[in-house]
Amino acid sequence: MAKAKKQPRPKAQTPKGFRDYFGEEVSQRTEMLQAIAGVYHHYGFDALESSAVETVEALGKFLPDVDRPNAGVFAWQEADEGDKGDWMALRYDLTAPLARVYAQYRNDLPSPYRRYAMGPVWRNEKPGPGRYRQFYQCDADTVGTASMAADAEICMMLSDTLETVGIPRGDYLVRVNNRKVLNGVLEAMGLAEDDPKRDDVLRTIDKFDKVGEAGVRELLTKGRLDASGAFIDGVGLGDTQADPVIAFLTSKADDVAGTMSNLRAAVGDSKVGQDGIAELEQIGELLAASKYGADRVLIDPSIVRGLGYYTGPVFEAELTFEILDEKGRKRQFGSVSGGGRYDGLVKRFTGQEVPAVGVSIGVDRLLAALREKGRLSATPTGPVVVTVMDRDRMADYQAMVSELRNAGIRAEVYLGNPKNFGNQLKYADKRNSPIAVIEGGDEKAQGIIQIKDLILGAKIAENATLEEWKERPSQFTVARGDLVTKVREILDSQDQ
Amino acid sequence: MAKAKKQPRPKAQTPKGFRDYFGEEVSQRTEMLQAIAGVYHHYGFDALESSAVETVEALGKFLPDVDRPNAGVFAWQEADEGDKGDWMALRYDLTAPLARVYAQYRNDLPSPYRRYAMGPVWRNEKPGPGRYRQFYQCDADTVGTASMAADAEICMMLSDTLETVGIPRGDYLVRVNNRKVLNGVLEAMGLAEDDPKRDDVLRTIDKFDKVGEAGVRELLTKGRLDASGAFIDGVGLGDTQADPVIAFLTSKADDVAGTMSNLRAAVGDSKVGQDGIAELEQIGELLAASKYGADRVLIDPSIVRGLGYYTGPVFEAELTFEILDEKGRKRQFGSVSGGGRYDGLVKRFTGQEVPAVGVSIGVDRLLAALREKGRLSATPTGPVVVTVMDRDRMADYQAMVSELRNAGIRAEVYLGNPKNFGNQLKYADKRNSPIAVIEGGDEKAQGIIQIKDLILGAKIAENATLEEWKERPSQFTVARGDLVTKVREILDSQDQ
Numbered sequence: 001m002a003k004a005k006k007q008p009r010p011k012a013q014t015p016k017g018f019r020d021y022f023g024e025e026v027s028q029r030t031e032m033l034q035a036i037a038g039v040y041h042h043y044g045f046d047a048l049e050s051s052a053v054e055t056v057e058a059l060g061k062f063l064p065d066v067d068r069p070n071a072g073v074f075a076w077q078e079a080d081e082g083d084k085g086d087w088m089a090l091r092y093d094l095t096a097p098l099a100r101v102y103a104q105y106r107n108d109l110p111s112p113y114r115r116y117a118m119g120p121v122w123r124n125e126k127p128g129p130g131r132y133r134q135f136y137q138c139d140a141d142t143v144g145t146a147s148m149a150a151d152a153e154i155c156m157m158l159s160d161t162l163e164t165v166g167i168p169r170g171d172y173l174v175r176v177n178n179r180k181v182l183n184g185v186l187e188a189m190g191l192a193e194d195d196p197k198r199d200d201v202l203r204t205i206d207k208f209d210k211v212g213e214a215g216v217r218e219l220l221t222k223g224r225l226d227a228s229g230a231f232i233d234g235v236g237l238g239d240t241q242a243d244p245v246i247a248f249l250t251s252k253a254d255d256v257a258g259t260m261s262n263l264r265a266a267v268g269d270s271k272v273g274q275d276g277i278a279e280l281e282q283i284g285e286l287l288a289a290s291k292y293g294a295d296r297v298l299i300d301p302s303i304v305r306g307l308g309y310y311t312g313p314v315f316e317a318e319l320t321f322e323i324l325d326e327k328g329r330k331r332q333f334g335s336v337s338g339g340g341r342y343d344g345l346v347k348r349f350t351g352q353e354v355p356a357v358g359v360s361i362g363v364d365r366l367l368a369a370l371r372e373k374g375r376l377s378a379t380p381t382g383p384v385v386v387t388v389m390d391r392d393r394m395a396d397y398q399a400m401v402s403e404l405r406n407a408g409i410r411a412e413v414y415l416g417n418p419k420n421f422g423n424q425l426k427y428a429d430k431r432n433s434p435i436a437v438i439e440g441g442d443e444k445a446q447g448i449i450q451i452k453d454l455i456l457g458a459k460i461a462e463n464a465t466l467e468e469w470k471e472r473p474s475q476f477t478v479a480r481g482d483l484v485t486k487v488r489e490i491l492d493s494q495d496q
Numbered sequence: 497m498a499k500a501k502k503q504p505r506p507k508a509q510t511p512k513g514f515r516d517y518f519g520e521e522v523s524q525r526t527e528m529l530q531a532i533a534g535v536y537h538h539y540g541f542d543a544l545e546s547s548a549v550e551t552v553e554a555l556g557k558f559l560p561d562v563d564r565p566n567a568g569v570f571a572w573q574e575a576d577e578g579d580k581g582d583w584m585a586l587r588y589d590l591t592a593p594l595a596r597v598y599a600q601y602r603n604d605l606p607s608p609y610r611r612y613a614m615g616p617v618w619r620n621e622k623p624g625p626g627r628y629r630q631f632y633q634c635d636a637d638t639v640g641t642a643s644m645a646a647d648a649e650i651c652m653m654l655s656d657t658l659e660t661v662g663i664p665r666g667d668y669l670v671r672v673n674n675r676k677v678l679n680g681v682l683e684a685m686g687l688a689e690d691d692p693k694r695d696d697v698l699r700t701i702d703k704f705d706k707v708g709e710a711g712v713r714e715l716l717t718k719g720r721l722d723a724s725g726a727f728i729d730g731v732g733l734g735d736t737q738a739d740p741v742i743a744f745l746t747s748k749a750d751d752v753a754g755t756m757s758n759l760r761a762a763v764g765d766s767k768v769g770q771d772g773i774a775e776l777e778q779i780g781e782l783l784a785a786s787k788y789g790a791d792r793v794l795i796d797p798s799i800v801r802g803l804g805y806y807t808g809p810v811f812e813a814e815l816t817f818e819i820l821d822e823k824g825r826k827r828q829f830g831s832v833s834g835g836g837r838y839d840g841l842v843k844r845f846t847g848q849e850v851p852a853v854g855v856s857i858g859v860d861r862l863l864a865a866l867r868e869k870g871r872l873s874a875t876p877t878g879p880v881v882v883t884v885m886d887r888d889r890m891a892d893y894q895a896m897v898s899e900l901r902n903a904g905i906r907a908e909v910y911l912g913n914p915k916n917f918g919n920q921l922k923y924a925d926k927r928n929s930p931i932a933v934i935e936g937g938d939e940k941a942q943g944i945i946q947i948k949d950l951i952l953g954a955k956i957a958e959n960a961t962l963e964e965w966k967e968r969p970s971q972f973t974v975a976r977g978d979l980v981t982k983v984r985e986i987l988d989s990q991d992q
Contacts, residue, residue: 010553012599012845015584018547020597026543027533034530037523042901044879044908044927047522051514051630052548052616053570057506074549074584076572079620088511088570090586101516103508110926112911120548124575134547145911149890153909156898282890289891290898349508383540394645394778395785402652402786405538412540413649415608415641430606431540 017127018134024380029367032165033118033138036361039161040116040140043153048115050097052122056087058100060348074124074133090122094139095345095358102143103349112144118363141358143345148279151176151313151341152286154359158317158337159296165366166375171321172336175300177314178280179340181248184273185266188244189237200235201245208249216249217242244268248301256284256299263301279313310340315359323372333369337361381494382432384411384487387425388418389440396444400437400483407484409491428454434494435487439480451476451486455494513623514630520876525863528661529614529634532857535657536612536636539649544611546593548618552583554596556844570620570629586618590635591841591854598639599845608640614859637854639841644775647672647809647837648782650855654813654833655792661862662871667817668832671796673810674776675836677744680769681762684740685733696731697741704745712745713738740764744797752780752795759797775809806836811855819868829865833857877990878928880907880983883921884914885936892940896933896979903980905987924950930990931983935976947972947982951990 014020021029037047056075073092078085091097094117102113118138127133140157142150155174162172182202191198204219211219218224220242223234244266251262260277267273280299287297319333339359346354370376384404386397397413404411414424428436438450457474478486510516517525533543552571569588574581587593590613598609614634623629636653638646651670658668678698687694700715707715714720716738719730740762747758756773763769776795783793815829835855842850866872880900882893893909900907910920924932934946953970974982 009845009847010551010556012554012596013551014547014596014600015549015551015582018549020547020601021543021545023542023544026545027537030530030533030543034526037526041523042906044906046519047517047526048519049517049522051510051516053511053514053618053630055506055509055511058508060506074572076570086511100506100508100510104510105516110923114908114911122549134549142911147890147911149894149909150911152894153911285891286894289895291895349505351505394643395781398645398648398782399785399787410538410540412610413645415610415638415643415646415649427606 017125017132019132024376028376029136029363032363032367032370033136035165036138036161036363037116037118039157039164043114043140043157043160045114045116045140048098048101048117049119050091050094050101050117052090052120053088054091054097054100056089058349059089059091059096072124074122092123093121094119094137094360095141098139098141098143098358099345099349102354103346106346106350112142112150114140114142116140136363138361138363139358141356143356144354145357146355148282148313149286150357151279151315152283152290154339154357155283155287155297155315156290156292158315158339158359158361159292161361162317162336162366166370166373167319167366169295171373172317172319173295174297174315174317176280176283176297177299177301177316178276178312179310179314180272180276180279180312181263181267181301182276184268184270184276185244185248187270187273188266188268189241197235197237201237204235205245205249213246213250217246220245251301256281256294259299259301276312283313309342311343312341313357314338314340317361319369321373333372335362336366336369380432381434382410382428384409384435384437384491385424385428385431385433386411386413386437387421387428388414389421389438390444391418393444396439400439400449403484404487407488409484409487435490437483437487443477447480448477449480449483451478451483451490453490453494513621513628515628520872524872525632525859528859528863528866529632531661532634532657532859533612533614535653535660539610539636539653539656541610541612541636544594544597544613545615546587546590546597546613548586548616549584550587550593550596552585554845555585555587555592568620570618588619589617590615590633590856591637594635594637594639594854595841595845598850599842602842602846608638608646610636610638612636632859634857634859635854637852639852640850641853642851644778644809645782646853647775647811648779648786650835650853651779651783651793651811652786652788654811654835654855654857655788657857658813658832658862662866662869663815663862665791667869668813668815669791670793670811670813672776672779672793673795673797673812674772674808675806675810676768676772676775676808677759677763677797678772680764680766680772681740681744683766683769684762684764685737693731693733697733700731701741701745709742709746713742716741747797752777752790755795755797772808779809805838807839808837809853810834810836813857815865817869829868831858832862832865876928877930878906878924880905880931880933881920881924881927881929882907882909882933883917883924884910885917885934886940887914889935889940892935896935896945899980900983903984905980905983925954931986933979933983939973943976944973945976945979947974947979947986949986949990 073089075089120134122134158174220235220237224232247266253259263277317337322330323333325331341357345356386400401411401413436452453474569585571585616630618630654670716731716733720728743762749755813833818826819829821827837853841852882896897907897909932948949970
């Protein structure tokens with residue numbers, strides 16, 4: 001038999017743009033997802049887990065190149081049918097699969113259908129710092145109702161969710177806007193729906209934070225000299241034509257009624273604009289009836305980000321506390337969730353218009369926020385480690401571990417080569433173990449064991465001058481029968 | 497502008513071989529995974545979530561066709577680098593990614609490394625009934641130790657896990673065998689490691705359940721007339737040569753010591769066989785020290801299934817209670833978990849042999865078992881539904897829902913078109929709602945509401961003759977202020 005050609009060794013490397021998650025990174029995310037699922041469920045939403053794989057046809061949106069329709073998604077052709085095999089792809093979000101599922105099962109699902117979904121999605125994009133090709137989404141959507149009660153409910157749920165996962169009231173704000181109001185402003189300016197100037201106006205609105213009212217007016221009309229001295233061409237609107245935009249951008253008043261009245265002036269006679277304002281008022285009324293005040297959910301026409309995708313109300317949850325950025329400057333943490341009302345979700349499949357509204361929480365950003373605020377422990381406690389002094393008495397050590405586990409204490413026996421005891425303590429250190437248990441031959445003969453408080457031991461080592469700690473023993477000799485009692489006592493003292 | 501060519505509507509269909517999971521199917525699996533993770537964590541195992549995507553090179557094993565290396569896995573070529581792009585694939589299990597991760601991070605990970613992982617894996621195989629191309633695995637492995645304490649620990653953990661998720665002692669058994677013992681038997685028969693007859697012998701051993709001792713002896717030697725009258729060729733061994741196999745297959749004695757003594761006779765002078773028996777004895781000793789009796793973990797040389805992959809101890813968890821199969825016949829539920837010791841895991845990457853042992857639980861089979869035993873509710877209770885009698889008073893209904901939710905009661909307002917009240921009750925029915933709340937204009941004026949017990953209502957409708965139920969009211973008129981109290985009272989009565 002000919003010997004197989006020797007293959008070069010494969011590289012042990014996470015694929016480019018992907019990540020591996022270890023230990024607490026995984027458990028903390030799982031806990032957060034469960035907490036969020038709990039709130040969603042409480043609001044009457046049911047879980048849905050669709051397959052990670054969809055036909056490219058069902059995903060839609062990503063078909064620029066018919067021969068190789070994989071721009072933006074990870075796609076492949078079913079091999080078993082040769083060239084005629086379907087193109088399959090990994091889902092790029094949880095909304096496209098919801099559309100497919102709703103169209104497929106619409107006769108069996110309750111209508112309206114409230115569903116939540118959480119899981120990884122995949123994007124075939126150039127990875128960047130902190131931007132991965134696989135990441136978690138956590139969505140809730142209500143399909144099949146045009147009622148503003150669905151939109152208001154999602155805002156309340158978002159508020160409850162943030163408080164449930166550990167963001168206290170005052171540290172976040174859910175802002176609500178409506179795409180229709182902005183459309184009304186554009187209409188009031190006399191710009192038709194297909195007028196290319198609409199995009200220019202939207203881009204200019206986005207600069208309001210930077211250049212202010214006067215700057216926006218210049219950019220909408222004759223142009224503007226920027227700080228560097230360069231001249232930025234204007235959109236070329238007349239001065240009066242720019243008025244509705246300015247009115248819109250400065251519409252925020254002390255109370256909702258005042259804001260609404262300013263908006264009404266901004267959109268003038270525009271039907272769509274008036275509809276949008278009426279929708280915001282309905283949402284405001286529903287929020288008030290359920291006692292969600294402006295400290296939790298705020299009607300705020302100033303957010304224009306991400307309006308493109310949506311057709312009615314738009315929501316965004318922002319964390320309002322300050323963090324230090326990479327350069328040490330204070331800045332607000334920013335957005336952790338967005339959503340809104342969208343049409344045409346199911347129409348692609350059935351031809352029938354089905355109204356829907358949904359929200360998506362950026363779980364990884366929310367976790368990062370909780371870590372910033374010190375609400376998630378960075379280095380969690382590891383298991384109690386029972387060390388091995390005598391290789392032949394593994395059964396004794398295993399029995400100690402079982403006793404600890406049966407008492408509800410996370411514990412493990414050292415499974416490496418026991419020859420070098422230093423390695424065992426190094427191992428316990430790497431595991432963030434709070435306690436090491438030691439039983440050598442002499443101890444065994446005397447019926448005793450040694451219990452080492454590793455947390456206190458580390459503190460003493462770090463601050464060798466602190467007399468207070470030096471005097472406290474970090475190693476105890478107790479009877480073998482007192483193993484569980486003493487370990488629990490030390491764990492309790494460490495918790496304080 | 498030319499109008500875009502009208503695309504045909506995409507089909508709304510789950511891709512062939514995939515599944516969507518709804519509501520409780522998702523929540524129950526999530527709960528089970530969390531319960532299992534809890535036990536694994538308690539044993540000192542840490543979570544690992546590697547990326548779903550790996551390079552085909554790192555996955556290995558699946559490279560029969562170099563041009564299109566996707567047999568068995570879902571694979572694609574990175575597009576951005578043209579023909580030179582790496583081939584990527586979805587992971588087909590959780591062990592291959594563990595090998596990659598361990599090789600990649602081995603200097604940072606504790607050694608030995610105990611890790612658990614749970615998540616979907618994908619197989620590009622022909623789907624069949626109950627066989628999907630995406631399914632969950634739930635693994636625990638210890639990498640970097642040859643100590644039998646690792647193997648014993650995994651058996652105990654498996655036993656604890658089954659009891660934790662709801663399989664009581666007596667309804668399951670973890671069986672332990674050792675691949676080396678079987679290798680010793682083959683050696684005692686004088687069959688060298690590369691002797692093709694080894695495979696024939698293994699296949700014959702698998703038929704022991706069906707054909708018994710005499711049948712196996714015939715099949716190993718001169719052949720056998722089967723029940724249908726067809727003659728099955730024998731392996732062609734001499735009668736004495738078949739003795740070790742028969743001794744192996746009939747080695748089970750009343751106690752472990754007896755079984756071991758029989759096995760020792762079966763493997764004769766074979767070094768590997770003697771090693772295997774010594775390993776089983778060590779495991780037995782460790783189990784006894786931790787008080788895991790033969791009612792939980794049993795040393796049992798009779799399992800030969802799935803030995804191929806493993807190099808030392810092999811475990812299998814079987815559910816021993818009986819269920820009715822599709823044809824109404826009683827049969828044992830069977831295996832829900834398997835594992836064992838394997839070598840060469842990391843060697844592909846580093847050239848260094850790293851011993852490892854692990855176990856995998858079939859979560860979906862375990863869920864099916866719990867459903868069979870009636871330990872998971874089939875139709876869980878839905879939310880309380882507040883109906884809408886007056887479209888303009890949505891804020892009133894929304895406020896009721898908020899009151900209920902704030903009191904910890906799962907509740908929702910009806911968001912569909914409220915015109916037809918019958919549709920609202922049909923909706924509540926589809927949602928498995930326990931209670932519907934009704935407030936029309938008259939009730940509003942009087943400060944009262946109607947609360948309908950839908951569970952009792954359904955019972956009355958089903959058993960219209962049962963006087964006992966007919967006399968119990970299923971609809972109550974209470975003051976608006978008593979909403980939460982009355983709803984809670986009805987929910988409590990339904991729980992009984």
